[in-house]
Amino acid sequence: MPEPKTHKITGISLSNEPFEKYFRMFGILRQSKDRSQWPAETLYAAPYKPLLLLSILDLLEQGIIKTNLIELCQELGELFTLYCSKVLAPEKIGNIGMPFYHLTGDGFWQLIPKPGLENLSSEKNSASGLKKVLIGAKFDDELFNLLVIKEVRDAFRRLLIQKYFLESIQQKLLELSQVNKAVFEYSENLLKKPSQNLNIKEVAGSSVDYVKQVRDQAFRKAVVKAYEHRCAICGLKVITAEGHTAVAAAHIVPWSISKNDSVTNGIALCHLCHWAFDEGVTGISTHYTVLASEQLTLSGNAPGVFLMMRDRPIFKPDINERLPDIEALNWHRKNVFKRL
Structure with missing residues (x-):
């Protein structure tokens, strides 16, 4: 036959x-x-x-x-x-x-x-x-x-x-499916081992920015999931019907310095709170309360909600092992947060 x-x-x-x-x-x-x-x-x-x-x-x-x-x-x-x-x-x-x-x-x-x-x-x-x-x-x-x-x-x-x-973008789409799978697996591993900075397994034949794509997307995915799409500072949580979320993942100690994508070196923040945290006009204490810089009260400013949130507890992950690392928060207060 x-x-x-x-x-x-x-x-x-x-x-x-x-x-x-x-x-x-x-x-x-x-x-x-x-x-x-x-x-x-x-x-x-x-x-x-x-x-x-x-x-x-x-x-x-x-x-x-x-x-x-x-x-x-x-x-x-x-x-x-x-x-x-x-x-x-x-x-x-x-x-x-x-x-x-x-x-x-x-x-x-x-x-x-x-x-x-x-x-x-x-x-x-x-x-x-x-x-x-x-x-x-x-x-x-x-x-x-x-x-x-x-x-x-x-x-x-x-x-x-x-x-x-078109043939010219077919490889890009095929690679995206590989990236999506790697992002999911790496983000799940980050959540399982939230205090560890894990390595990314490279794929043969992938482009030079494959690891960066996986790292960036998996860190964001893991941190946002840890905080259930809620901003740690103001508590904002909005997910549209199309699946778009109002929050992003911020490194506490920047990647350029720490090379650390662990969940405990991250925090979920809305765009405004992300800007304020990076600018150093807000911070987080060792007791996980919101700090507000005195610079917010300078003449001409209208700080509004930031002063209202001062000394309030942050919105934390449900799992304590995913809380922001105290040493990372200390680094942010020492090197970024503006006392005045």
Whole structure:
């Protein structure tokens, strides 16, 4: 009996009819095409469906998606935004609600409405609107059972990148999927060992800035997660329906000096509090209370909330091992915080 032929790209047996069926469907996604609206990098077509699917494949790879339920979660929104930033101009903001809804027209994706909220007509173009009425979405069960296999995920990822994006950026998108996996693994390790400055495992053939990308993104991811997206100084917590968060991760002792990405050398801060902490007009005491510099009271200043927050406890991580390192805070008070 002759050996069954294999797919020339994936090496998967052509006798696998479900694979061939869905591989073909992933290659003919319905897209809006307009040379005046979309760049050459996306072959002059809306890239949102393939970018959403690439983001979902990454969450499957990371083990965040474990069942055939895809929710409009913060992790999915973050990855989708990251992929969009690689192929679209900064002013072209990706709306994850559009592909999440419109993938229903491609034959393998179904929305799961909340009971009694089956009418989506007024919510279909908005992530916040969809979150009000949807539990999430699902693939055909047959397709999901294929996508849990790494070799199949890799094949579908290559197809999406080769089919819908200009050759000059295909390697960048493939590497991004590697970076996303490394970021997830490294950030989880940082959270498990919050006081340790861990090494990043390099990937053969990666670009020179691979380690920097992983380090920057994993540090931010780990610290923001440790503080549950809440600013340690003012307590602000806002996550949009698209998965964008109001806080970022700040090094207490700057990376340029410490070379230290441990969670305990980080603190989650909103943009205003981040600026104030870096400028030294705020600080944190050894008792984890907010310090406010007397410079805030100089003539012409209107310090507002910073003086109101003086001597208040910071908003801490739930796990004590993730609290800011006392020696790092001492360094900040000695070298950055302005007494007057």
